[in-house]
Amino acid sequence: KQEVTQIPAALSVPEGENLVLNCSFTDSAIYNLQWFRQDPGKGLTSLLLIQSSQREQTSGRLNASLDKSSGRSTLYIAASQPGDSATYLCAVSARSNDYKLSFGAGTTVTVRA
């Protein structure tokens, strides 16, 4: 069974600092990995999707890397802003599992103004 772990569970930084969020998974036979953002009381917003054949994806201030062989992904958020405060979730899917997502518990980020 796929296990997804996110470290740290919570993170508080001053505005302007770069954020580094870690995700690890136990079964490297993944199809893709998605990073999501969840604001309190809201649904999930997809941030980045990395296919298993890719090493990284970038969107604006966000960059996600994937090392499938070691079962790790890292989400970097450059020059953090208070609006980046949210919970960030990592999820992996596998073809053998009908592509259903296995989620980590999330990292709750607070960016202090």
Place this chain on the structure above:
Amino acid sequence: GAGVSQSPSNKVTEKGKDVELRCDPISGHTALYWYRQSLGQGLEFLIYFQGNSAPDKSGLPSDRFSAERTGGSVSTLTIQRTQQEDSAVYLCASSPGTSGPSYEQYFGPGTRLTVT
């Protein structure tokens, strides 16, 4: 275009009552997933549809839970004889499935269910 929509956004029900939660996926998406997010727990998979069939119901927590999908579009998750432990946010996601290259899942805003 329109994203995934879910209704109701909030539902408060008494223990023992039945509830129906609805999901409207993105038009043309063949795959549909239900997940549950309980307080203090992570997101857990409930059931998956490909078209109208559900090849994987392994996540349904008990036989009080059932789901159907009609016309390859709208899905309904039904919980019978609700219990307090059913209180959670129920999230629906859709994916292009075999018609899309990435199987990216797009989530709805969720239904917050509270059982009193």
